[in-house]
Amino acid sequence: MIRDRWLWIIILLGAAVRLYGLGSRSLSNDECQQFWASQGNVLVSNRDITLDPPLFAMLLHVWSLLGRSETWLRLLPCLLGILGIPSVYALSRRLCGHAAPARVAALFFALAPYPIRYSQSLRVYSLTLVLCALLPAAWLAAMEESSLRRRLQLALLAGAGLLAMYG
Secondary structure, three states: OOOOHHHHHHHHHHHHHHHOOOOOOOOOHHHHHHHHHHOOOHHHHHHHHOOOOHHHHHHHHHHHOOOOOHHHHHHHHHHHHHHHHHHHHHHHHHHHOOHHHHHHHHHHHHHOHHHHHHHOOOOOHHHHHHHHHHHHHHHHHHHHOOOHHHHHHHHHHHHHHHHHOOO
């Protein structure tokens, strides 16, 4: 995956469309609530304000210590959205066993409107998309090679998935 030049081109293309206009609009009410919920005790305030699981609020809490501009805050889901591109590639590569269909899947994900929109929104959705690609890829890897490392990866991703999205 690291040596696949086409994948890197797709990642750069996906990064460009996600970063374009990242700070051009103000935070919406939902995004403001997400930010407020991440401040203070995220286990309590996140549950009371957004009803979302705590993982994204915890990440946002740490991220907001480095800056609080709208562009900076939205950069976290943007980076997660960019990380979703190689995650989809990894899942597709596990399923197909070939690079070409995995590249096509990564390209579709890189240019799909909803993942782009989620990457530019201060909400949990881009994290959820990454985990939705990584979790089945890890499960397939654990089914092929039943090592302790693979099972720990699977357990950590499953736990992260539960802490990222309930529904």
